[in-house]
Amino acid sequence: MNRIKTIIIEDEPLPQKRLRTMVDKNQELNLIGVFDDPIEAIEIMSSGQVQLIFSDIQMPELDGISFIKSLKSPPFIVFVTAYSQYATEGFELDVIDYIMKPLLTEERLLKSVEKVKQAISYQKSTRNSHDIKIKDRHKTIFISPMDIFYVHAYGDYVKLYTKDGERVILSTMKALEINLPSNDFIRIHRSFMINIHSIKAVEATKVSLKDADQDIPIGLQYRDAFFKFIGIDK
Structure with a gap:
């Protein structure tokens, strides 16, 4: 230790x-x-x-x-x-x-x-014990939530952006919201959920992450809850 x-x-x-x-x-x-x-x-x-x-x-x-x-x-x-x-x-x-x-x-x-x-x-x-289990062909992969930078929903599929690359799983955003630690992850858009420890900068309509090439949009209906969660005054 x-x-x-x-x-x-x-x-x-x-x-x-x-x-x-x-x-x-x-x-x-x-x-x-x-x-x-x-x-x-x-x-x-x-x-x-x-x-x-x-x-x-x-x-x-x-x-x-x-x-x-x-x-x-x-x-x-x-x-x-x-x-x-x-x-x-x-x-x-x-x-x-x-x-x-x-x-x-x-x-x-x-x-x-x-x-x-x-x-x-x-x-x-x-x-x-809360690692996410991902089926990949004939094997099951376990991913720690803390290795996930953000999550992007695509219909019935969800793409996880992690330190080891991208993973696509058959899941809903709602299911991941339940399974991921609520103190570390927050939904900021209908299609996006982020790991707050990966945040680099926050603007009025988007978030920049330390380990992502693209900015993540902030949905209007999620904005107030997100700003309150991270302690930013509007």
Whole structure:
């Protein structure tokens, strides 16, 4: 398993140093950033590479709970705090763990890391179980949804544009909408559905994708829902 890309957000120097030392020693973690407050972490969060955050809750500029609520797709979160009264609200955010600072030890940290590893393993198994099965002559091909850039409907057939080339399958767009992950794919036209992670640029009537030569049109009836989905004001 690859080391888990991790950041620390802690405004107090001594707890920050202690936590950093523990994270550095843990062979499962790859510490890629240490920040005094959440605002400093915004840039690295926008890169999409952070898998795990160890964060304090009560901080002067922006508290940890408000910061996590502001993230559209938060990574795994472990709150490390001296205030037990925040535990309920923290777990309502579906954080992976909650550690009281006086109880923070290498052994306690390891328990949190094990929870993260199990969650990552579960995500991978779930993702693999939703591969699309494609009949190609006398064999069945399995394609991961994340390898698909966009989908184009042709009557009773659908063409998948993937990193390995184009695949034509006997299916409807509606069937693919049901099978593809709704957090990653969205219909933007009667004949087109795109992987949002492939978006390069968005204009009023079309989308440019990183891995496609042609622009994808945005249908008028899909426009409002699409813009809302990706967080763009009209």
